[in-house]
Amino acid sequence: MSSERMPELAPPRRILLGPGPSDVPDRVLRALASPVIGHLDPEFAAIMDGVQAMLRTVFRTANRFTLPISGTGSAGMEACFVNLLEPGDTAVIGVYGLFGTRMVEVAERCGARVVPVEAPWGEIVPGEAMTEAIGRVRPKVVGLVHAETSTGVRQPVPAIAAAARTAGSFLILDCVTSLGGCPVEIDAWGVDAAYSGTQKCLSCPPGLSPVTVSDRALAAITARKSKVQSWYLDFTLLGQYWGTGRVYHHTAPVSMVYGLYEALRIVLEEGLEARFARHERNHEALVAGLAALGLDLASQAGHRLPMLNAVRVPAGVDEAAVRRELLGEHGIEIGAGLGPLRGAIWRIGLMGSSSQRNHVLLVLAALESALRARGAALGAGGAEAAAAYYRGTVGGDGAVA
Amino acid sequence: MSSERMPELAPPRRILLGPGPSDVPDRVLRALASPVIGHLDPEFAAIMDGVQAMLRTVFRTANRFTLPISGTGSAGMEACFVNLLEPGDTAVIGVYGLFGTRMVEVAERCGARVVPVEAPWGEIVPGEAMTEAIGRVRPKVVGLVHAETSTGVRQPVPAIAAAARTAGSFLILDCVTSLGGCPVEIDAWGVDAAYSGTQKCLSCPPGLSPVTVSDRALAAITARKSKVQSWYLDFTLLGQYWGTGRVYHHTAPVSMVYGLYEALRIVLEEGLEARFARHERNHEALVAGLAALGLDLASQAGHRLPMLNAVRVPAGVDEAAVRRELLGEHGIEIGAGLGPLRGAIWRIGLMGSSSQRNHVLLVLAALESALRARGAALGAGGAEAAAAYYRGTVGGDGAVA
Numbered sequence: 001m002s003s004e005r006m007p008e009l010a011p012p013r014r015i016l017l018g019p020g021p022s023d024v025p026d027r028v029l030r031a032l033a034s035p036v037i038g039h040l041d042p043e044f045a046a047i048m049d050g051v052q053a054m055l056r057t058v059f060r061t062a063n064r065f066t067l068p069i070s071g072t073g074s075a076g077m078e079a080c081f082v083n084l085l086e087p088g089d090t091a092v093i094g095v096y097g098l099f100g101t102r103m104v105e106v107a108e109r110c111g112a113r114v115v116p117v118e119a120p121w122g123e124i125v126p127g128e129a130m131t132e133a134i135g136r137v138r139p140k141v142v143g144l145v146h147a148e149t150s151t152g153v154r155q156p157v158p159a160i161a162a163a164a165r166t167a168g169s170f171l172i173l174d175c176v177t178s179l180g181g182c183p184v185e186i187d188a189w190g191v192d193a194a195y196s197g198t199q200k201c202l203s204c205p206p207g208l209s210p211v212t213v214s215d216r217a218l219a220a221i222t223a224r225k226s227k228v229q230s231w232y233l234d235f236t237l238l239g240q241y242w243g244t245g246r247v248y249h250h251t252a253p254v255s256m257v258y259g260l261y262e263a264l265r266i267v268l269e270e271g272l273e274a275r276f277a278r279h280e281r282n283h284e285a286l287v288a289g290l291a292a293l294g295l296d297l298a299s300q301a302g303h304r305l306p307m308l309n310a311v312r313v314p315a316g317v318d319e320a321a322v323r324r325e326l327l328g329e330h331g332i333e334i335g336a337g338l339g340p341l342r343g344a345i346w347r348i349g350l351m352g353s354s355s356q357r358n359h360v361l362l363v364l365a366a367l368e369s370a371l372r373a374r375g376a377a378l379g380a381g382g383a384e385a386a387a388a389y390y391r392g393t394v395g396g397d398g399a400v401a
Numbered sequence: 402m403s404s405e406r407m408p409e410l411a412p413p414r415r416i417l418l419g420p421g422p423s424d425v426p427d428r429v430l431r432a433l434a435s436p437v438i439g440h441l442d443p444e445f446a447a448i449m450d451g452v453q454a455m456l457r458t459v460f461r462t463a464n465r466f467t468l469p470i471s472g473t474g475s476a477g478m479e480a481c482f483v484n485l486l487e488p489g490d491t492a493v494i495g496v497y498g499l500f501g502t503r504m505v506e507v508a509e510r511c512g513a514r515v516v517p518v519e520a521p522w523g524e525i526v527p528g529e530a531m532t533e534a535i536g537r538v539r540p541k542v543v544g545l546v547h548a549e550t551s552t553g554v555r556q557p558v559p560a561i562a563a564a565a566r567t568a569g570s571f572l573i574l575d576c577v578t579s580l581g582g583c584p585v586e587i588d589a590w591g592v593d594a595a596y597s598g599t600q601k602c603l604s605c606p607p608g609l610s611p612v613t614v615s616d617r618a619l620a621a622i623t624a625r626k627s628k629v630q631s632w633y634l635d636f637t638l639l640g641q642y643w644g645t646g647r648v649y650h651h652t653a654p655v656s657m658v659y660g661l662y663e664a665l666r667i668v669l670e671e672g673l674e675a676r677f678a679r680h681e682r683n684h685e686a687l688v689a690g691l692a693a694l695g696l697d698l699a700s701q702a703g704h705r706l707p708m709l710n711a712v713r714v715p716a717g718v719d720e721a722a723v724r725r726e727l728l729g730e731h732g733i734e735i736g737a738g739l740g741p742l743r744g745a746i747w748r749i750g751l752m753g754s755s756s757q758r759n760h761v762l763l764v765l766a767a768l769e770s771a772l773r774a775r776g777a778a779l780g781a782g783g784a785e786a787a788a789a790y791y792r793g794t795v796g797g798d799g800a801v802a
Contacts, residue, residue: 006665009448009666011435029434031410033430034410035425036425037422070473070476071472071633078631109629207608251421254606254608255607258410
């Protein structure tokens with residue numbers, strides 16, 4: 001493509017029901033377009049303070065070190081591991097999907113010895129398996145994915161967190177998809193370091209990774225024998241900029257911080273409990289509709305995420321063609337499966353602003369139509385089953401902001 | 402600060418004449434507010450292609466691997482070093498300001514042995530000193546800062562690039578502040594890897610780092626003995642997402658890519674040569690005005706950057722108070738000195754959209770007023786000297802977009 005006479009930027013409006021990004025409220029888009037000011041401007045410092053305070057509320061933590069990393073969720077993952085691991089350290093990591101697999105990759109690149117504790121994709125890792133490995137290995141770090149976006153399972157955390165604390169390990173928790181959509185209790189659970197992404201249940205565009213780190217973990221970082229291998233992600237340096245000193249480290253992504261500020265205001269205006277209930281309710285409605293159609297979930301019953309639904313593709317259906325039809329004819333994005341679930345599932349996200357009744361009804365109708373066109377054996381009335389669920393219950397299910 | 406009832410986001414409009422960010426055109430702000438679509442959406446792929454094509458034009462390169470890293474300029478620096486260096490490798494780095502110093506820090510965190518070639522802050526590093534060290538050490542990597550933002554000098558590149566090529570070394574060039582404001586000739590100079598930032602002469606908000614890497618350097622990365630220590634910044638993985646395969650790596654910062662797309666369109670509509678001439682002209686006008694006031698530049702004559710002016714603070718003047726007055730009374734941001742130049746200079750940036758006649762006249766008038774109020778011994782008529790320069794010449798000096 002020639003760079004001369006590049007066409008005007010005109011991205012279409014989509015309905016984002018994949019694994020993220022989710023729909024971004026207009027208020028957040030307008031925040032992005034606010035005038036840019038300097039990263040050392042006192043007015044920007046006040047905005048940074050606000051972001052930090054709101055992130056503490058959302059993470060349910062008093063951790064002083066709570067801030068957005070200037071990169072996406074994967075940068076947040078890398079930041080937690082490179083700061084807490086030194087070459088020769090050991091890590092026990094739960095692996096039951098793509099993001100646990102990625103944790104192993106990242107930890108190994110820190111020079112750590114990794115002991116993976118595996119479970120089939122679609123299941124949680126049993127708490128006993130993790131606590132056994134933690135007690136046996138007594139690792140420096142335990143890695144756990146709270147919301148495994150590749151499979152749709154929600155991993156129970158408290159027992160594993162307690163085992164990590166008993167063993168003197170630091171628990172790193174991946175909350176990329178869960179934060180703002182279901183309870184994340186950093187302090188109550190005793191999590192030492194956690195990271196998230198802005199583009200899931202916070203409904204801000206992708207680009208930042210909210211991170212929170214306990215004082216206990218920060219003390220261990222201060223006591224490291226070697227420097228953190230990443231200068232860009234060095235928590236000590238980042239803390240000096242986000243702390244009261246405002247010591248220049250790198251130029252903060254000012255516009256993205258504006259967007260996060262506004263996205264967090266919207267989250268707190270709705271209230272965390274109401275937001276969690278909304279996610280749960282729309283998930284249940286979707287599941288009711290899928291059941292009427294005879295479509296199964298691939299994630300373990302009793303441990304399903306409300307914001308990410310892994311739906312089994314009926315036998316004989318070209319799953320990519322269905323996704324293309326939803327995108328091309330309806331403007332609806334849903335996600336493909338990854339790894340061993342490639343071709344076997346769709347991932348329907350109902351995250352943040354995307355979690356609303358109209359989207360549930362619409363995606364069920366569109367999916368049913370696309371499947372009927374392909375002659376799939378289906379039940380009937382998916383959207384009506386979801387609508388009946390809403391009629392039979394009370395609670396908020398609308399869009400916010 | 403409580404997170405309840407956080408005030409509305411209302412950043413002030415500033416005139417950004419510091420070391421970056423620079424003023425962002427309204428077109429770019431509006432681009433940021435475009436609807437978010439998925440990072441794997443075919444429509445986003447077309448936007449990515451456009452960004453890559455325009456970046457090649459701006460970098461003056463045919464390098465296939467030319468893309469924005471999902472982090473700020475410092476992430477781009479780290480990306481180039483972690484991909485090209487392995488533990489035990491050697492790097493020769495020119496150090497004549499903060500960003501050369503940072504290169505040393507980053508290279509050492511890769512486990513490399515660093516041979517710094519130093520020059521006083523405010524001067525370039527002599528080409529002979531660099532070529533001597535390169536020939537003697539025959540390093541894996543040579544690090545050089547094209548535009549040293551901390552001192553305002555422009556480092557000549559071609560002879561050092563040739564020496565690096567002769568020695569079989571890979572030249573990494575920091576173009577954070579130069580790209581889009583003065584000539585950067587990646588292919589003609591024979592640079593192997595270069596990185597920039599969006600928030601300087603491209604006048605996009607901070608958050609992305611345009612990077613370009615030669616096929617020769619990519620081949621060396623493919624032949625590494627060890628994995629790249631950063632998974633997030635691994636060029637091989639990034640190339641698979643930005644290449645034709647569109648293999649998911651991390652979720653691209655969609656809105657920031659929109660902003661960069663629009664910012665690059667504006668750069669190319671003006672034309673690189675016209676843009677360079679505008680930067681040069683407004684720099685010369687500013688220097689004429691400063692000279693009339695009797696204010697000196699701290700950067701070496703003959704090697705001054707047009708977009709970053711290091712102005713010596715007159716004896717006895719509280720430089721921070723002057724900056725506060727400019728910000729508080731005029732809404733003008735200028736920068737402080739760093740490192741050994743802290744307290745000794747102001748840094749006046751005329752970058753991208755900030756490089757315009759009205760800003761030159763205004764900052765001279767405001768600076769003169771702030772200095773007179775403090776009783777500094779000054780010449781007279783700074784703004785008029787700049788205006789006379791404009792009257793006596795022809796050429797574009799206005800804002801774009």
